[in-house]
Amino acid sequence: MTEKTNSTITKNTIITFFKERPWAQYILFGVLLSSIAFLPQIGVMRNSTMSIFALIIIYTIAAFGLNLLLGFSALISLATAGFIGGGALGIGIFLNMGLPFEVAVLLVILSGIVIGAFIGILSLKSQGIYLAITTLFVQEILRQIYTSVGIFGGERIDIGTITILGGIELNRFNFAHRSIIFLILIAVMVIIMIIFRNLIKSRSGRAFMAMSRSKSAAAAMGVNIMKYRVYAFIIATVFAMLAGVLYAMYYQSAPTRAWTLDLSLLLLAMVVAGGFKSVFGMFLGAFVVYGIPTLFLEDIFGDVSEIFAGLLIILVVLFYPQGLIHSGPDIKKGFKKIVGLFRKKEVTQDE
Amino acid sequence: MDNVVRILFNSLQTGAVYALAALGIVLIFRAGKVTNFAQGMIGTFNAYVAAVFFRWLGWSIWAAVPIALVTAFITGVVIDKIFIRPAQNSKPMHKQIITLGIIMILTGIIPFIFGVDPIRLGRFFPTGGVDILGTTLRFNTMFTVALSVALMGAIFWFIQYTRWGLAIRVTASNKVTSQLMGVPTNTVTMMAWATAAMLGALAGIIIAPQSSVNPTFMLDVQVSAFFAAVFGGLQTFFGPVFAAFIIALARNSAMFYLSDIWGNAIVYILILLFLYFKPYGLFGEAPVEKV
Numbered sequence: 001m002t003e004k005t006n007s008t009i010t011k012n013t014i015i016t017f018f019k020e021r022p023w024a025q026y027i028l029f030g031v032l033l034s035s036i037a038f039l040p041q042i043g044v045m046r047n048s049t050m051s052i053f054a055l056i057i058i059y060t061i062a063a064f065g066l067n068l069l070l071g072f073s074a075l076i077s078l079a080t081a082g083f084i085g086g087g088a089l090g091i092g093i094f095l096n097m098g099l100p101f102e103v104a105v106l107l108v109i110l111s112g113i114v115i116g117a118f119i120g121i122l123s124l125k126s127q128g129i130y131l132a133i134t135t136l137f138v139q140e141i142l143r144q145i146y147t148s149v150g151i152f153g154g155e156r157i158d159i160g161t162i163t164i165l166g167g168i169e170l171n172r173f174n175f176a177h178r179s180i181i182f183l184i185l186i187a188v189m190v191i192i193m194i195i196f197r198n199l200i201k202s203r204s205g206r207a208f209m210a211m212s213r214s215k216s217a218a219a220a221m222g223v224n225i226m227k228y229r230v231y232a233f234i235i236a237t238v239f240a241m242l243a244g245v246l247y248a249m250y251y252q253s254a255p256t257r258a259w260t261l262d263l264s265l266l267l268l269a270m271v272v273a274g275g276f277k278s279v280f281g282m283f284l285g286a287f288v289v290y291g292i293p294t295l296f297l298e299d300i301f302g303d304v305s306e307i308f309a310g311l312l313i314i315l316v317v318l319f320y321p322q323g324l325i326h327s328g329p330d331i332k333k334g335f336k337k338i339v340g341l342f343r344k345k346e347v348t349q350d351e
Numbered sequence: 352m353d354n355v356v357r358i359l360f361n362s363l364q365t366g367a368v369y370a371l372a373a374l375g376i377v378l379i380f381r382a383g384k385v386t387n388f389a390q391g392m393i394g395t396f397n398a399y400v401a402a403v404f405f406r407w408l409g410w411s412i413w414a415a416v417p418i419a420l421v422t423a424f425i426t427g428v429v430i431d432k433i434f435i436r437p438a439q440n441s442k443p444m445h446k447q448i449i450t451l452g453i454i455m456i457l458t459g460i461i462p463f464i465f466g467v468d469p470i471r472l473g474r475f476f477p478t479g480g481v482d483i484l485g486t487t488l489r490f491n492t493m494f495t496v497a498l499s500v501a502l503m504g505a506i507f508w509f510i511q512y513t514r515w516g517l518a519i520r521v522t523a524s525n526k527v528t529s530q531l532m533g534v535p536t537n538t539v540t541m542m543a544w545a546t547a548a549m550l551g552a553l554a555g556i557i558i559a560p561q562s563s564v565n566p567t568f569m570l571d572v573q574v575s576a577f578f579a580a581v582f583g584g585l586q587t588f589f590g591p592v593f594a595a596f597i598i599a600l601a602r603n604s605a606m607f608y609l610s611d612i613w614g615n616a617i618v619y620i621l622i623l624l625f626l627y628f629k630p631y632g633l634f635g636e637a638p639v640e641k642v
Contacts, residue, residue, distance in 0.1 A: 070444070076444070122623065122627055125627065125630035126626065126630035126631070128443070129380070129386050129443075129581070129585065130581055130585075130626070130630055130631060130632075132386070133577050133578065133580070133581040134581070134623065134626055134630075136574065136577060136578075137578065137619045137620075137622065137623045137626075138623070140574060140615070140616075140619055141616050141619050141620065141623075144612075144613070144615060144616045145616070148612045148613070261570075261574065265388060265451045265454075266451075268447070268448065268451070269448050269451055269452075272444060272445060272448045273448070305459070306455050306456070306458055306459030307455070307456050307459035307460060308459075309455050309459075310451075310452040310453065310454070310455030310456035310458075310459065311452065311456060312452075313448060313449075313451065313452040313455065314434055314448075314449050314452035314453075314456075317438070317441070317445045317448050317449055317452070318437055318438055318441075318449075321441055321442070321445055
């Protein structure tokens with residue numbers, strides 16, 4: 001009896017510990033996710049499956065930026081794919097110029113700040129669909145630049161082995177190295193989760209929320225609309241470019257033609273399906289929109305996976321307009337129902 | 352001189368295509384507050400239907416096109432019934448994501464029905480033309496431009512002067528109030544989707560002979576139609592059509608006189624600058640914001 005109460009007490013302390021400290025949740029999540037890095041090593045999982053998870057993490061990071069725009073500031077951007085491409089191609093160019101990795105990342109982040117500020121200022125006057133198409137112009141211009149400018153080099157930029165922290169060489173063709181890169185991706189994602197959470201709970205986060213409800217009301221309350229709009233776009237752009245850097249790091253080459261409107265729309269779907277204003281929702285969204293079709297549907301349905309992915313997105317939007325992250329209570333209810341059914345059966349069998 | 356004339360003729364045709372697609376986008380946007388990302392894909396799907404009847408069954412293009420328009424009508428109605436109406440109380444953002452889902456579904460269906468190889472679609476008038484100022488104006492160009500302009504004229508007349516047009520306009524201006532006044536807004540939205548699908552299909556059929564019918568051949572039309580819709584201003588039906596011709600002309604001239612690679616980008620940057628000063632387009636006005 002006492003043992004039982006003791007265990008419930010420790011269980012409760014653990015739960016309250018994690019409930020009170022969101023950063024601990026994120027770190028726990030990261031630790032759980034990093035188990036995937038070891039599965040290919042012991043031969044349980046294919047390396048290609050790990051690559052899919054890597055892409056999910058990369059999309060999650062870009063989705064955080066989009067979530068800040070869409071969920072918190074009610075600004076819509078269709079240029080996310082262009083920024084991810086900018087990060088990937090940018091780091092490729094800087095590395096091929098012979099710069100150290102860390103300097104290259106800093107330069108990419110700096111250029112992200114400049115581009116984000118530019119788009120933020122450009123967007124000051126428009127709202128909704130007009131803003132979306134304004135960013136679509138940016139996306140198309142970026143795409144044109146990537147595919148036509150000589151320094152981006154035709155089909156792709158090959159990066160090859162990268163050297164971080166002055167001496168550690170990582171090559172994706174070495175499977176152990178690939179797992180290490182995967183761990184780095186997870187670490188960056190956890191750090192971004194913590195940054196994101198702190199950001200939205202800060203003064204700026206409240207300003208974004210006020211802005212999203214009504215621009216005029218927020219301005220009347222003393223929120224500097226211009227400052228926070230530019231701010232939101234800068235953060236979103238930097239996150240997307242970081243995602244691009246991680247893409248280049250994991251795949252060690254950056255394609256020039258992959259950054260199209262389709263990818264931007266896919267990221268939009270991830271944010272909406274996962275859940276606005278939520279942290280874990282971004283990972284869930286990326287997992288549902290990109291992961292489930294590539295991991296499961298393709299094996300089961302083969303060529304029709306795209307149809308199912310489309311249906312999945314539509315169903316999620318129809319039944320969970322707040323995002324899948326809010327499906328928790330329903331799943332619990334359904335689970336209890338199923339358990340209840342089994343219990344009833346047992347009872348009848350006993351009779 | 353003949354260059355100028357040639358650019359003008361080309362722009363008339365591409366402008367007509369963009370205008371058809373843009374008008375479809377505006378119709379749906381006004382009638383249902385949906386930004387339809389799937390306009391190009393719906394057009395592609397039905398252009399495939401025309402191409403199949405034309406190429407595989409050997410029908411005349413004059414018979415294949417009406418069939419494609421009928422299937423387009425059906426596509427529009429089905430999409431509205433199955434996907435859009437259940438979501439009519441959702442936020443505009445969610446409806447956009449639904450149209451994205453529609454793109455994925457159609458992309459998945461196309462290889463099943465039509466195979467993976469691109470199909471060539473013929474012109475209405477394969478040969479023949481008139482010499483004007485040293486440039487040949489094809490009968491086909493003449494016909495497609497005339498058809499598009501006549502069709503759009505008919506739609507404008509319909510919206511402006513008929514009972515149903517009035518229903519469309521009041522639905523566009525305020526859906527709830529028009530419902531209270533007895534306007535069958537659901538039917539209006541459904542007709543908007545059907546008409547838009549037909550316009551998209553026609554745009555696809557007109558532009559298809561320049562390349563071939565494949566899953567991505569209308570991407571450029573889709574993007575340009577969006578640009579035209581915003582550049583012209585979504586509050587009017589006329590603005591986007593006008594803007595579509597301007598964009599086509601500007602792009603063709605920029606590509607010819609400035610740079611064939613950067614022509615597009617230059618025009619886009621110019622429009623971006625324009626939108627900075629007039630964010631709601633050529634003919635649009637800033638909506639009054641209530642707190």
